[in-house]
Amino acid sequence: MRRYTYCMQASEKERHMEKIILAESLGPFVHEIFVKAGVPEERATVLANCLVEADLNGISSHGVIRVPVYVRRILQGLTETKAVITPIEDFPASALLDGKNVIGQVAGEEAMRIAIQKARTVGIACVGLRGTNHFGTCGHYSEMAAKSNMIGFSFVNTTPLVAVYGGTRKAVGNNPLSIAIPAKEHFPIILDMACSVAQGKIEILKKKGLDIPSGWAVDEEGNPTTDPDKALKGVLLPIAGPKGSGLAIAIDILCGILTGSGVGNEIRHLNDPEPQNLGAFFIAIDIAKFTNVDMFLGRVDHYVDCLKGSAREGEHILMPGEECFINHGERLITGIPFPSAVLDDLNEVAAQLGMTDRI
Amino acid sequence: MRRYTYCMQASEKERHMEKIILAESLGPFVHEIFVKAGVPEERATVLANCLVEADLNGISSHGVIRVPVYVRRILQGLTETKAVITPIEDFPASALLDGKNVIGQVAGEEAMRIAIQKARTVGIACVGLRGTNHFGTCGHYSEMAAKSNMIGFSFVNTTPLVAVYGGTRKAVGNNPLSIAIPAKEHFPIILDMACSVAQGKIEILKKKGLDIPSGWAVDEEGNPTTDPDKALKGVLLPIAGPKGSGLAIAIDILCGILTGSGVGNEIRHLNDPEPQNLGAFFIAIDIAKFTNVDMFLGRVDHYVDCLKGSAREGEHILMPGEECFINHGERLITGIPFPSAVLDDLNEVAAQLGMTDRI
Numbered sequence: 001m002r003r004y005t006y007c008m009q010a011s012e013k014e015r016h017m018e019k020i021i022l023a024e025s026l027g028p029f030v031h032e033i034f035v036k037a038g039v040p041e042e043r044a045t046v047l048a049n050c051l052v053e054a055d056l057n058g059i060s061s062h063g064v065i066r067v068p069v070y071v072r073r074i075l076q077g078l079t080e081t082k083a084v085i086t087p088i089e090d091f092p093a094s095a096l097l098d099g100k101n102v103i104g105q106v107a108g109e110e111a112m113r114i115a116i117q118k119a120r121t122v123g124i125a126c127v128g129l130r131g132t133n134h135f136g137t138c139g140h141y142s143e144m145a146a147k148s149n150m151i152g153f154s155f156v157n158t159t160p161l162v163a164v165y166g167g168t169r170k171a172v173g174n175n176p177l178s179i180a181i182p183a184k185e186h187f188p189i190i191l192d193m194a195c196s197v198a199q200g201k202i203e204i205l206k207k208k209g210l211d212i213p214s215g216w217a218v219d220e221e222g223n224p225t226t227d228p229d230k231a232l233k234g235v236l237l238p239i240a241g242p243k244g245s246g247l248a249i250a251i252d253i254l255c256g257i258l259t260g261s262g263v264g265n266e267i268r269h270l271n272d273p274e275p276q277n278l279g280a281f282f283i284a285i286d287i288a289k290f291t292n293v294d295m296f297l298g299r300v301d302h303y304v305d306c307l308k309g310s311a312r313e314g315e316h317i318l319m320p321g322e323e324c325f326i327n328h329g330e331r332l333i334t335g336i337p338f339p340s341a342v343l344d345d346l347n348e349v350a351a352q353l354g355m356t357d358r359i
Numbered sequence: 360m361r362r363y364t365y366c367m368q369a370s371e372k373e374r375h376m377e378k379i380i381l382a383e384s385l386g387p388f389v390h391e392i393f394v395k396a397g398v399p400e401e402r403a404t405v406l407a408n409c410l411v412e413a414d415l416n417g418i419s420s421h422g423v424i425r426v427p428v429y430v431r432r433i434l435q436g437l438t439e440t441k442a443v444i445t446p447i448e449d450f451p452a453s454a455l456l457d458g459k460n461v462i463g464q465v466a467g468e469e470a471m472r473i474a475i476q477k478a479r480t481v482g483i484a485c486v487g488l489r490g491t492n493h494f495g496t497c498g499h500y501s502e503m504a505a506k507s508n509m510i511g512f513s514f515v516n517t518t519p520l521v522a523v524y525g526g527t528r529k530a531v532g533n534n535p536l537s538i539a540i541p542a543k544e545h546f547p548i549i550l551d552m553a554c555s556v557a558q559g560k561i562e563i564l565k566k567k568g569l570d571i572p573s574g575w576a577v578d579e580e581g582n583p584t585t586d587p588d589k590a591l592k593g594v595l596l597p598i599a600g601p602k603g604s605g606l607a608i609a610i611d612i613l614c615g616i617l618t619g620s621g622v623g624n625e626i627r628h629l630n631d632p633e634p635q636n637l638g639a640f641f642i643a644i645d646i647a648k649f650t651n652v653d654m655f656l657g658r659v660d661h662y663v664d665c666l667k668g669s670a671r672e673g674e675h676i677l678m679p680g681e682e683c684f685i686n687h688g689e690r691l692i693t694g695i696p697f698p699s700a701v702l703d704d705l706n707e708v709a710a711q712l713g714m715t716d717r718i
Contacts, residue, residue, distance in 0.1 A: 243552040257655055
């Protein structure tokens with residue numbers, strides 16, 4: 001069976017699988033780390049769940065590998081743990097929240113919860129989130145809507161990594177968007193995509209000694225390159241030229257300018273010693289306000305069957321997000337493979353926080 | 360000055376510019392054609408304006424070149440002209456309209472107008488449009504929101520032309536989406552993109568005797584091809600693999616299933632002798648519900664300046680939609696170039712309808 005990765009942010013499966021860890025051990029361990037770092041119990045649960053979920057889904061770049069940098073930021077006071085997220089604007093179908101530089105996952109879940117609640121009353125709702133932080137995968141939040149029989153959109157902006165179409169310098173984030181749609185028997189459809197090629201893909205081709213396709217990157221001088229070394233020192237290009245560029249720009253404005261957060265170079269990287277000042281934006285659309293939900297879900301199933309039926313004989317087509325669900329199901333039972341370096345880092349953080357347990 | 364085309368649906372500028380026509384002559388001529396064909400005055404104005412606007416913008420594929428097929432459909436009773444568009448569902452932030460198979464542009468404008476009206480009260484609103492027809496450029500409707508100091512989204516689904524990622528048969532439309540954002544001194548940002556490469560681009564490479572880039576299409580047997588001939592007989596591939604594919608799928612569900620319209624193969628082509636049964640979806644977000652509008656517009660201007668500043672020396676970066684605005688300004692004064700075949704077809708339609716005027 002041929003497998004297609006629909007999890008855009010996923011790094012390739014680690015080739016050095018040193019240890020298999022069960023989610024049921026990993027979750028409480030990571031939770032305790034955050035509690036020891038000063039995160040309130042409930043918020044530590046949200047954060048640990050998000051990270052472990054990403055690892056279960058196979059999106060290891062957004063999994064517990066992030067624990068050390070998150071903890072460092074919390075201990076240095078760069079990310080808030082206890083501040084109360086408050087509404088700045090509040091209307092029947094929209095709200096603007098002050099994220100108060102609190103942990104991104106906590107603020108993101110709160111924002112999408114409000115969007116879902118409002119949409120249940122008025123049909124559609126959106127919530128903008130000002131001044132937040134790296135919040136893991138975009139798909140986590142849109143999926144919250146799908147679980148409530150809604151169509152969910154989530155967007156977030158990031159530090160500039162990508163040139164805009166026609167440019168050759170870093171100007172716009174590799175801003176992701178996610179759209180989630182529930183189905184009946186099939187997995188929900190969860191598109192989660194960034195607007196340029198993931199840097200990780202270039203690194204993999206480099207290690208294989210292969211050239212990258214033209215159109216992925218320019219070198220430091222702004223010249224097109226297929227040399228992965230030059231690409232890594234240079235600038236990523238948006239997907240499909242003006243299309244990916246336009247999406248990245250629109251997401252930046254929606255998340256950054258509309259919410260009163262940073263945009264472009266005003267956003268700080270996770271490794272910078274300052275609040276990140278990201279913005280995020282969430283939309284929930286209540287399916288029941290348009291049609292019978294059961295009929296909708298049935299039609300989505302039928303549509304997915306039709307799409308899958310367009311595969312060549314002997315091949316399989318996966319829907320957006322499907323590989324994540326398959327990974328999730330498998331890894332819940334068999335455990336999650338980690339390179340030992342990732343676990344060593346977790347254990348080091350645990351030791352620094354005075355924990356005796358090790359993973 | 361290097362120019363980048365951000366108008367995704369634009370066919371390349373016609374190379375046989377036989378005649379230059381002023382919009383002020385073309386508009387009334389096309390309007391009269393539709394009135395003679397039985398379209399009520401006001402609706403004929405909407406339709407003529409949309410088509411001429413597309414030609415002014417340089418998107419000739421969606422301009423008056425469509426008049427003959429529109430008229431044929433109207434005369435054959437395949438497209439309704441007089442039916443009243445009515446709400447099926449109506450909530451404070453959402454509505455579902457029965458498009459009653461009326462001219463797409465008329466229904467689309469009505470839907471976006473309602474979305475804007477509702478958003479002005481509650482913050483965001485969406486309107487689904489059931490059972491409609493080809494409605495020209497997606498950007499026309501999102502721009503209506505931008506003109507009202509809102510952020511607009513528009514989506515529409517179309518007949519299957521494109522394979523989904525991993526598939527090799529036509530399964531999903533080259534479904535477009537548009538996002539429009541107002542600016543202060545700069546042109547509004549209007550992204551208008553489809554989810555695969557335009558077939559027209561393959562035709563142009565064919566005429567030049569050039570290969571197409573790999574990843575654009577597969578041949579009839581589903582094998583990757585760089586031969587434009589084989590590509591044109593084969594199937595288009597989505598942009599950026601799973602990303603374009605996922606967007607096309609999400610748009611299909613939003614426009615088709617959520618609104619109770621056709622999806623995938625249930626949609627008829629403009630040339631088929633049946634109602635098209637398309638769906639469309641519109642979202643308007645009221646900027647004033649989030650922030651001071653003037654401040655927002657100023658920040659967008661500053662952001663655009665920053666993006667433009669990332670160009671190499673001596674080069675220019677255009678924002679999404681900017682080339683359309685430039686074309687529009689120029690062509691309003693100098694006129695619109697048309698290949699004579701397009702004008703001959705218009706004149707033939709006019710003659711058939713008993714008009715004495717010719718363009």
